[in-house]
Amino acid sequence: MDGLVAWWESLGAWQVPLRVLLIIVGAIVIRLILQFVINRAVRGIVTGVKKKQGIDDTQALVATPLAAVRVVQRTRTLGGVLSGVVTTAIVIVAVLLVISTTFPNAAGAFSLITAAIGAGLGFGAQNIVKDVLNGLFMVIEDQLGVGDVVDLGPATGVVESVGIRITDIRDVNGTLWHVRNGEIVRIGNISQGWARAIIDLAVPYESDIDEVEALILTTALELADEPKWKRLILEKPEVWGIESISAEAIVIRLVVKTRTSAKDDVARELRARLKRTLDTAGIRLPALNSIVLTGFEGAGSIRGARPPKTSPLPVVEQPRPARAPKTPKSPKGAS
Template sequence: MDWNSFWASVGQFFADRGGDLLAILGILVGAAIIRWILHFVVKRVVTQIVTGIKKTQRVDDTQSLQASPLAAVRVVQRTRTIGSVLNNVITWTIIVIALIMVLDTLGVSITALVASAGVIAAGLAFGAQNIVKDVLNGLFMVIEDQLGVGDVVDVGPATGVVEAVGIRITQVRDVNGTLWFVRNGEILRVGNMSQGWARVIIDLAVPYETDVEEVEAKLLKTAGELASSPKWRSTVLEKPEIWGLESISAEALVIRLVIKTRTTAKDEVARELRMRIKKSLDDMGVQLPALNSIVLSGYEGAASVRGSKPPRTKPVSVVENKAPRRAPRTPRKPEAE
C-alpha cells in the first residue's frame, strides 16, 4: 500500500470538501445550541408558572398544594406535561431540519430524495402507522388533559405515577418502583385517580348477631371525629356517610362506610380511618368474623356511584286487570232416596 498516495488523496479530499465539512459541523453545532436555548426557555417558563402558583398558595413544594384549590394542582401538572411534550417536539423538529440542511450541503437533491422517499414510504406505510397513531394519541391526551406528570393513572398495561409524557411514549412508575414505558397508541382508556376527588370505601364485616344500628352509629361517630380533627380537616371534602348493608349471610353482615376526600390524601385517610375503627370496635367488644368464607360484594356495582342518594324516578302507574267476580256456589242438597 502506497501511504504517500493515500495521504495525498486524503489531503485532496479535505481541500475539495473542507468547506462542506466545516458547514456541516457548523449546522450540527448550531442545531445543538438552538435546541439547548429552546429547552432552556421551555424549562424557564414551566418553572415560573409552577413557582408562581406555589407563591400564590403560600406553599414550598407541589405536594403541599393538596390543601389548595384543585385547579392549582391541575395547572402545575398540566404545565409540566406540556413542557415535556414541547421538549420532544423541539428535539425532533431540529433533528429533521438539521438533517435536510446537511444533505443539501453535501449536494444531495432534496427533490429527488423526496421522490425516492415517497416510494419507500409507500412500502413502510403499514409499519409507520403505529408511530403516527402513537404521536396523535399522545397529543390528544395532553390537549384534553387526560393525564399529566404526577398523576396516578391506570392506563391498562400499567398503573402508577406518570413521570413523563412524550409524543410517543408515556412513562409510568408503579408502586413497586418499576418504570413502565407505555406506547400512547396502546392506551385505550385512562383512569385518572388524581383529578377532582376520591372516595374512601370501608366495608366492615361484623357477626350476624351484632346490633347493626349501634355499629353504624359508632362508625359514623368515629369517621366524623376524624373529619373534624385539625390534621385531617383540610383533606376531607364532605361529611362521612353510612351506605348501610352491602351484603348479608349466615356468617356476617357487611356494612359500608364512605368518605369523600382529596385525591392526594385518599390512602392516608383510609389508613387512619381503619386504625380508629379498630379501636372503636375494641371498645364495643365486637369480634370480627373470619373473612375466608365471606364475599364482599357490591363494590363494582353501577348503583354504588350515587351511594345513598339514588336518582329520583317518576312513579309508574300500574293497571290491574280485574277478572269478573264469580257468584258463590251454593252447596247441593243431597237427593232423597
C-alpha cells in the first residue's frame, strides 16, 4: 500500500490527467455494466413471455392474448427509456468530476455559477423536466408502447421509439414525427384491447333491405367460420342496420369485433367478399364520392396488408414433352 502511495506521489503533474482518464474510463465501464444489466433484464422478460406462449418470433405474439403483447412492448420501451436515463446521469456526473478534478480551487465558484445558470435557465429547463417526467409516466402507466398505433394529436401512426424527451411516430405516408413528451396531452391507442372493423355499404335506394342485410350477414358469418380468419375475429359479425338514407343510396353498417392488429385485414377481405356476393345477386352499388383515409383509419394501414398465414399449396411439376432428335445436316456438295 505504501508503495502504491509513493508511486502515485511520484507522478507529480501527471496526477490530474490520470485522474481525468480514470474518471472517463470508470464512467464508460459503469455505463456498459448498467446497459448490460438492463438489456439482460429486458431479454429475460421477453424470452420468458415467448417461451410461455410457445413461440420464437415476436410477430407471432399478435395472435396470442393481449397481455403477452403488452408485456413485451412495455418491457422494451422501458428498457430504452432506462438506457437513456442511465447514460444521461453518468455523463453529467462524469463531467462534474472531471471539472472538479481539473480545477480543484473552482469548486466554490462552480457552485455559484451553477446556481446562477440554474436560476437563469429555470424557466427553460422546466420544459425538459416536463418532457422527461411525462415520458416516464406514459411508459410506466402503459399508455403506449413501441409498435402501438396511436393518435397523439400532433401525429397519428405507429410508435417507433419512446425516449426520455421525444416519442417517434411513423405515419401512414412514411413521415417520421418527433413529438415532445411534454406536449402530449391525450393519447388514443388502438393497439390495446380489441378493435372494430366498420363497413358502411351503400346499396341502391330501391333495394330490398331485408334481403341485402341477410346477404351481408351471411357473407360475414362465412368469413368468421373459416379457420384462418376465426382466430382473428373475437365475436360474431353484426349488421347494425341503416346508417343513412339519401336519394341515391341506403347505407347499411356491418361491424366485426377483431384483434387490434387484424382490423384492416378483416375489413379488406370482407369488402372483397361482399362485392362478389352483391354482384352475384345482381345488386349494383351506386357511385359515391371517394373516401380519403385520415386519423386512425390511415394509421391502421401503415403496416400494409398482412393476411393470415396458410399452409403452402403443393406444387406438382408437369412433365415436359420429349423433344424429337435433331436430324444431322448433310455436308455441302453431298449428293
